[in-house]
Amino acid sequence: MKALRWSLGILAGVVLLIVLAALIATHLINPDDYRGEAERLVSRDTGRPFVIEGHLRLGWYPWLTLGVGAARLGNPPGMRGPDLIAWRSARVPVRLLPLLLHRRIELGTIRVSGADIHLWRNAQGVGNWQHLLVSSPASGSASSPAPSIGGLILDDATLEFAAASGTVRLRRWQLQMGALRPGQPFSLRTRFILQAPKVPPAGVPVRFDARGLRVQTAPLDLAAPHWTLTVASATASGALQFAEAGGRPRAAGAIALTVPSVRGLIGQWGLKMRLPKDPAALGGLSLSGRWRLQGGAVRIEPLTARLDTTTLTGWAQRSGGAAASWTFDLHANRINFSNYLPPARKHPKPLKLPLAMLRALRVQGTLTVSRATYGGTAMRNVRLQVQ
Numbered sequence: 001m002k003a004l005r006w007s008l009g010i011l012a013g014v015v016l017l018i019v020l021a022a023l024i025a026t027h028l029i030n031p032d033d034y035r036g037e038a039e040r041l042v043s044r045d046t047g048r049p050f051v052i053e054g055h056l057r058l059g060w061y062p063w064l065t066l067g068v069g070a071a072r073l074g075n076p077p078g079m080r081g082p083d084l085i086a087w088r089s090a091r092v093p094v095r096l097l098p099l100l101l102h103r104r105i106e107l108g109t110i111r112v113s114g115a116d117i118h119l120w121r122n123a124q125g126v127g128n129w130q131h132l133l134v135s136s137p138a139s140g141s142a143s144s145p146a147p148s149i150g151g152l153i154l155d156d157a158t159l160e161f162a163a164a165s166g167t168v169r170l171r172r173w174q175l176q177m178g179a180l181r182p183g184q185p186f187s188l189r190t191r192f193i194l195q196a197p198k199v200p201p202a203g204v205p206v207r208f209d210a211r212g213l214r215v216q217t218a219p220l221d222l223a224a225p226h227w228t229l230t231v232a233s234a235t236a237s238g239a240l241q242f243a244e245a246g247g248r249p250r251a252a253g254a255i256a257l258t259v260p261s262v263r264g265l266i267g268q269w270g271l272k273m274r275l276p277k278d279p280a281a282l283g284g285l286s287l288s289g290r291w292r293l294q295g296g297a298v299r300i301e302p303l304t305a306r307l308d309t310t311t312l313t314g315w316a317q318r319s320g321g322a323a324a325s326w327t328f329d330l331h332a333n334r335i336n337f338s339n340y341l342p343p344a345r346k347h348p349k350p351l352k353l354p355l356a357m358l359r360a361l362r363v364q365g366t367l368t369v370s371r372a373t374y375g376g377t378a379m380r381n382v383r384l385q386v387q
Contacts, residue, residue: 031056031066042073046132048084049074063093063108075128081120082160084128088114093150105147113155120162149180159192166197185212194231200270204232220244224253232268234259252292259285262307274342281339283308296320303330310335316365325362334371 035052042050054069072086093108121127154175161168170192178187188210193203210227224240238255259265262282263275276282289303301315314330369382 031058046073047076048132054089063095065091065093065108067091076131079122079126079128081122081128082118083116084118086116087112107147107149109151109153110149111153111155112157115154115157117157117159118162119160148182151179152177167195168197169195169203171195171203185214187211188213200268204268206231233261233265248295250292250294252290254290255288257285257287276340277343278339278341281308296324308339323362325364327363328365328367330365330367332367332369334373335369336373338373338375 032055035056038056039050039052050071050073052068052071054071056069057065057067059065059067068090070086070088071090072083074083075081090113091111093110095106095108119127119129152175154173157170157173157175159170159173173190173192175190176188180186188208190209191205191207194206195201195203207230208228210224212223212225214223215221220243222240222242226237227240228235228237230236234257236255236257238253240251240253242249242251244250262285266273266275266282285305285307287303287305289300291298291300297318297320299315299317301317303313303315305312311333312330314328316326316328316330319325319327363386365386367384367386369384370380372379372382
């Protein structure tokens with residue numbers, strides 16, 4: 001008993017000393033005195049200029065916390081343009097005992113507010129984000145255990161990617177990632193307003209949620225057993241398993257798509273097209289199936305889709321290679337073609353088929369329709385062969 005009391009007393013004393021040291025450090029040390037050293041270390045390890053414009057802050061309860069005010073990370077030497085990233089504030093909590101007793105880095109939830117990220121390429125095609133971390137002998141030992149991170153939160157961020165086809169921008173970007181521990185699954189949730197070419201100027205809302213994510217980088221292996229993507233009013237969900245071996249990717253999964261109104265979605269995207277004269281046409285759409293990717297070829301089987309009163313079942317496949325082609329075998333229960341005709345023009349133009357485009361299509365398959373209607377004509381067991 002006496003040895004146990006001594007052990008508990010020593011442990012309590014160590015904890016008390018650590019707490020007192022943290023209190024002294026956070027109250028007597030001015031973190032801004034180390035701003036220049038922090039800028040130098042980050043600049044050395046990233047190969048980019050790093051400037052802290054705000055203040056550095058230290059907190060100790062319930063975690064030892066480093067707070068960074070406004071800061072920005074620039075571009076590599078010779079690349080002129082907007083900074084790679086700038087933010088209003090950032091907060092990085094660190095568990096003190098694992099660091100002191102076991103030299104193990106355990107971070108809490110990292111929070112970055114007001115991040116403004118710019119990704120672009122120069123005239124030689126080199127991206128300003130490439131080679132972000134340069135090798136440095138002083139940056140740590142290769143045998144050091146990977147740090148665990150309690151999570152990551154991006155709040156009110158903006159991401160801009162300047163591509164040859166135009167600029168893609170994510171506004172009001174919110175990102176929340178769960179705990180990141182080596183070999184353990186994590187969750188991801190994000191939402192933003194997408195602005196891009198051929199998208200309405202106000203943008204389109206996008207939301208993505210995934211649970212149980214697993215990522216391995218060498219070789220690349222990704223598992224997403226539960227994911228949901230919502231773009232405007234369309235929602236897709238499913239599962240994904242992706243692996244790469246010998247430079248040949250393989251993937252498989254399931255997908256389910258729901259659109260309350262195709263007509264409404266066309267309006268949300270600002271697409272200019274002649275809609276059917278029947279206001280009930282292009283209503284609800286649903287699609288489900290299982291898919292796999294191997295050797296560059298994609299196959300969906302079984303495939304079930306429903307638009308208005310038409311249900312389509314079967315399979316479809318796209319071959320791999322440069323001269324890819326589509327093959328399919330589909331069956332529809334019924335369809336009324338008259339419902340999808342656009343309003344008649346006052347001065348109709350002669351019908352011109354896009355023969356060149358049709359000849360260029362590489363499609364082969366069979367479509368059967370149990371019951372089809374066009375005008376006053378009813379047809380049964382219609383078979384369309386495409387070669």
